[in-house]
Amino acid sequence: MDLASQIYVRKSCRKYLDDEIDMNQINEFLSNVKSLIPEISYYYEILTKDEVNIRTRWKAPYYLAIYSEKKDNFGVNAGFVFQQLSLYMQTLGIGSCWVGMASVKQDNPDFVILIAFGKSDDLTRDISQFKRKDLSEIADSPDDKLKPAQLAPSAVNSQPWYFKHTDEGFDIYKVKPNVLKRKIIGKWMDIDVGIVLAHLYVSNPETFEFEVKNKKDIKGYSYIGSIKI
Structure with missing residues (x-):
């Protein structure tokens, strides 16, 4: 499987x-x-x-x-x-x-x-059909380790996550939405972050670890947790 x-x-x-x-x-x-x-x-x-x-x-x-x-x-x-x-x-x-x-x-x-x-008989698509942000837009620097995260689905394809490299892996953050986005997709953004973490887990099942540390938010993003992959 x-x-x-x-x-x-x-x-x-x-x-x-x-x-x-x-x-x-x-x-x-x-x-x-x-x-x-x-x-x-x-x-x-x-x-x-x-x-x-x-x-x-x-x-x-x-x-x-x-x-x-x-x-x-x-x-x-x-x-x-x-x-x-x-x-x-x-x-x-x-x-x-x-x-x-x-x-x-x-x-x-x-x-x-x-x-x-x-x-369903309409299950799959070619990777070229994915419309997603570039790796450089979802992290502090592009990293092929985040390819499974890049392809994760999200509410209205908002991709409300951001990864910051650490010595051990990544800190993951959630976009702080403005008033309009909070009203439209705000309640689903945490679910979206969970979805993206699931993609990283199934791609790295032997090494994946998640921990919530005492870290501050960064400009435009709320801290969710830290991962090792």
Whole structure:
């Protein structure tokens, strides 16, 4: 199961088939998935399109609802855990897409976000089709180690992360949004940071480490944590 290779072909899927899916594979994967911050508890449920409120023009046959206790960096942890699932589902011929414009019909204060998913014949793309910031725009200096991060999906493709080299690896920061961006994508930015960290983890599973240190923000960015890869 090579999750890292999926980074270079994955696309956010919006075209689905109505084929049934063996959910046991998904449940088994999530029972063994790596958490970024083990102290944060989370859970999920798999719903049909009739059980969610959808504000997109397209629909998927299934939706995975993510719930979490609301501790510091809970969104980062959720993005980290469930982007691993997204990459895994891709290996099974299952497409997926993070959906901010949707919610569960049954109100739950632990709700974080939904992931749409289903079988699809429109799963992949060539790396030339990715529209992403240059490596020099997401770090203090270009670094090929960050290629998996460069290709990570994010809300409205905002790519709200920034990496600063350290002696041991990188400090990762999140863009401080202006008022407009905070209103449009602010609540999803932590999830985006978790997604980008998931890409770096699956690309470096033996060496990846994450730690929150006592570091200050830098101009335009909030400190999230430090990684070794």
